[in-house]
Amino acid sequence: MDTAEAFLDGSTEMMSGGRGKAALIWPQCPPAGSSQKHGQNNGKPDPRQATDFSAIYGKDLLPDRDGEELTQGFLQALVNILLAHVKTTFDRSTKVLDFHHPHQLKEGLEGFSLELPEQPENLEQLLVDCRDTLKYGVKTGHPCYFNQLSSGLDVVGLAGEWVTSAANTNMFTFEISPVFILMEEVLLKKMREKVGWAHEEGDGIFCPGGSMSNLYSILVARHRYFPKTKTQGMTCAPRLALFTSEHSHYSIRKAAGVLGIGTENVFLVKCDKRGKMIVSDLESSIARAKAGGWVPFYVNATAGTTVYGAFDPLPEIADVCERHGLWMHVDAAWGGGLLLSRRHAGKLRGIERATSVTWNPHKLMGVPLQCSAILLRQKGLLQECNQLCAEYLFQPDKHYDVTYDTGDKSIQCGRHVDVFKLWLMWKAKGSEGFGCQVNWCLENAEYLFNKLEKRPDFELVCKTKPEHSNVCFWYLPPSIRAMSRGPQRNSRLHEIAPKIKAAMMEEGMLLIGYQPLGEKPNFFRCVFSNPATRKEDVDFLIDGIVRLGCDL
Amino acid sequence: MDTAEAFLDGSTEMMSGGRGKAALIWPQCPPAGSSQKHGQNNGKPDPRQATDFSAIYGKDLLPDRDGEELTQGFLQALVNILLAHVKTTFDRSTKVLDFHHPHQLKEGLEGFSLELPEQPENLEQLLVDCRDTLKYGVKTGHPCYFNQLSSGLDVVGLAGEWVTSAANTNMFTFEISPVFILMEEVLLKKMREKVGWAHEEGDGIFCPGGSMSNLYSILVARHRYFPKTKTQGMTCAPRLALFTSEHSHYSIRKAAGVLGIGTENVFLVKCDKRGKMIVSDLESSIARAKAGGWVPFYVNATAGTTVYGAFDPLPEIADVCERHGLWMHVDAAWGGGLLLSRRHAGKLRGIERATSVTWNPHKLMGVPLQCSAILLRQKGLLQECNQLCAEYLFQPDKHYDVTYDTGDKSIQCGRHVDVFKLWLMWKAKGSEGFGCQVNWCLENAEYLFNKLEKRPDFELVCKTKPEHSNVCFWYLPPSIRAMSRGPQRNSRLHEIAPKIKAAMMEEGMLLIGYQPLGEKPNFFRCVFSNPATRKEDVDFLIDGIVRLGCDL
Structure with a gap:
């Protein structure tokens, strides 16, 4: 699947793993004018067939005199990878991340070499590298990415970034x-x-x-x-x-x-x-x-x-x-x-x-x-x-x-x-649409807060209803609940969140942050800024923490 | 041409104007699976037909449950616009810029409104806005854009930016x-x-x-x-x-x-x-x-x-x-x-x-x-x-x-x-390829220097061969050449470059910067960093300055 054919449907490799159903293959997007025969392009492979980029190099693209069609073919193949990435980002059956330690990535996983060459590499290798970069990265737009204040993958915003980079000014x-x-x-x-x-x-x-x-x-x-x-x-x-x-x-x-x-x-x-x-x-x-x-x-x-x-x-x-x-x-x-x-x-x-x-x-x-x-x-x-x-x-x-x-x-x-991505998103949503999106995020936070408030195995850091979309809490596995409050319990509790986070990163289905604050031992901070996140994802988060942490 | 049909071929409007031959239309890139019939998509227009985005809104895209195909259709339509932009960027028959004064752009040229709405606008309007944004912008990758130290539109670098924005981290x-x-x-x-x-x-x-x-x-x-x-x-x-x-x-x-x-x-x-x-x-x-x-x-x-x-x-x-x-x-x-x-x-x-x-x-x-x-x-x-x-x-x-x-x-x-765009470009070119590109830019500078050195209607600011790709010079229209050197001539000469620049921006076929330096009156600074620029463009620059300035 490491041939250019993979790029015609954006490849399915990055969709593997995850909960529930198998990922669908993104419908194939044929390059333009694909009826033209191979070999009409000065002996170079016809990019619109797009079956093999392994003999094509960056120098063959525009501004090369014959680079027009190759450029189109290359960018289209790249876009197919990106479209697949966008799709899997929102697919709950896929992982948020496919964790590897720094040394593992540096060793070159499955041929993904980070080293910089003296001589050019071909465009097929570049497309594989792009796919691998996304594969080994973190899907910050995934509905179960709760790790940072910035999350989500707004399609119109993404379009805005693509325009911005084409304008390159x-x-x-x-x-x-x-x-x-x-x-x-x-x-x-x-x-x-x-x-x-x-x-x-x-x-x-x-x-x-x-x-x-x-x-x-x-x-x-x-x-x-x-x-x-x-x-x-x-x-x-x-x-x-x-x-x-x-x-x-x-x-x-x-x-x-x-x-x-x-x-x-x-x-x-x-x-x-x-x-x-x-x-x-x-x-x-x-x-x-x-x-x-x-x-x-x-x-x-x-x-x-x-x-x-x-x-x-x-x-x-x-x-x-x-x-x-x-x-x-x-x-x-x-x-x-x-x-x-x-x-x-x-x-x-x-x-x-x-x-x-x-x-x-x-x-x-x-x-x-x-x-x-x-x-x-x-x-x-x-x-x-x-x-x-x-x-x-x-x-x-x-x-x-x-x-x-x-x-x-x-x-x-x-x-x-x-500015352009924000401008375009404002056009797409209107102030009203942004308002709805914000309300949605805060509703998710309230839903989480209400759930946790009722559970004996979680403790909220702030007992009052959140004003923003932050919900801070400790998970209390049975071993902690059995202890009486005090420094010893706190010191044990301090280790719980990092351990759950480690397991969570290895598993890859969720991502949430934690930190201590003042005298308080490590606690989770859940934040909602991704409109893709729904109440079922909040439930999945709670269940996931319990599953990973209940035996600690 | 303001319908979505325009986006199937990336529209031709932005290709108008310019020297020489009429611009070609970029081959049509049909959206994927275009054989499927309209109306199979819960009553929403079928995005893969992509004939009309005017009833589709941002909220219909992913993460909407039915947003997958619409997302693909929208991004593909956008990409077609961008592919057309990439192509025209390198097309010498097109303009570098289509200049309008701030107040003209603010008044809303041909319906291009910069104002932000309270209510959402439809995706067709957004695509028109994207096209207009590029149309009224400056093509910094055009072979005749000599204005800044940063120029060019590297296709692999662009691909790198698209991946980066999809990763959004x-x-x-x-x-x-x-x-x-x-x-x-x-x-x-x-x-x-x-x-x-x-x-x-x-x-x-x-x-x-x-x-x-x-x-x-x-x-x-x-x-x-x-x-x-x-x-x-x-x-x-x-x-x-x-x-x-x-x-x-x-x-x-x-x-x-x-x-x-x-x-x-x-x-x-x-x-x-x-x-x-x-x-x-x-x-x-x-x-x-x-x-x-x-x-x-x-x-x-x-x-x-x-x-x-x-x-x-x-x-x-x-x-x-x-x-x-x-x-x-x-x-x-x-x-x-x-x-x-x-x-x-x-x-x-x-x-x-x-x-x-x-x-x-x-x-x-x-x-x-x-x-x-x-x-x-x-x-x-x-x-x-x-x-x-x-x-x-x-x-x-x-x-x-x-x-x-x-x-x-x-x-x-x-x-x-x-970092990703640089990393990907380094893979694509190798250190060797970057070296060749740098040499090419400096050869262009030397070519310009050698040309100007021989001409009586130009004066070089530095008489020695450039070490980098900067070439600084005055253009001396006949009226200036008729004057004897001194403060009066300098004060007249100081006005020449701004006047030529103004005419150049109105015409749109070239862009080069100027400035005074110390006691020296305004002079042009030509810089080469765009591998798309060839010797014919250097000749075009010289001819253009003479054409716009000879009667001053």
């Missing part, structure tokens, strides 16, 4: 990205409206991930209060302090390290047992910082924490920020999607008072990776903070309106086009 | 990116070997663009000499100085701003008339900095400057760095590709003495955007500098070797998979 200037630059403007405006800034001019930019968006927020805040740091560095600023909750994302501390502020100057504000920032502790942290000679300038509030999915009390935090004249950032990387749901948007009440917002459509909205935006209420600051006016890119004497050359706002130079 | 852990994490390791090792560090352990990471790679180099250098800055910030460091040439990329200054070092603490070292750093000026800049109370710690040498394509004298700079104990970074974002050419690798002699190297395969090597690496000679520093050990991602008690969870090296959290 860069976001720095309108000159080479006219359509995408305008789409970014439209999207940023729409997202600011959803935040509640419809009546302000506003600003923003798409960034390679939420950590970078959060970094931007601190960078621009610093520039707002201490603009000379751009030219003179941190030596011209006082000892700055910023504030974020102990449950917030680590990217706030990471950014403080990068920006020369220092991770120790990030004050970690305490959270209540649901993971929400305690505003009185924010107040006292600010007082403590001021007393200690720090100059507070920035507060990060989280709308949807990474582990618990908690929402900080935004209105109260906004009051504090107003009172102290501090920049209020809301990290809504995970929670931002709720703004599109009428049912859940109220959980972000107060976000309209923020100075900046991080919002990752690649999380709850299911947009392919990466897609993250930093939104700013005030126009101009971002440009002022970052611009250096490189003359080879941002010529002021162009014949069009150069305010559309937005690349100098960025701390990158070249910037990947992350 | 994240580079932070081996757990969810087993294959891609190992491919990154293999690629970084290979690239370090080409740099000349085969016998050292080394390190590195792929970054979203060369500016970020350069930022990493300064960040890690700072950590190497002043590790407490991570936790305490720049207040614990002396007043740092870093050095880079006046022709180097602006990202060095931008990074200094971001990192809290300050753009003013970047010393710009003078260049000779070919754009190479003057080492004696580096020496005296270092002395000046030390005398002024700065602490020098970092020198950036450029291997392939952005405008001239100049190579700084690396061995001499390495001597200076050694003598003063400074971190030597080589920004080979643009020049790194030459390391793969036996003929040209010698131009980077001395790079093996660098402490870190930036190398962007998305430039000279033609890898789709983005693909950039920061390479480090010393293992461990990157991890030490950036790690924060977030427990929800980097659990130490996993059942596999967690040294492969490389995400904590990054300043991002989520990280796009930029």
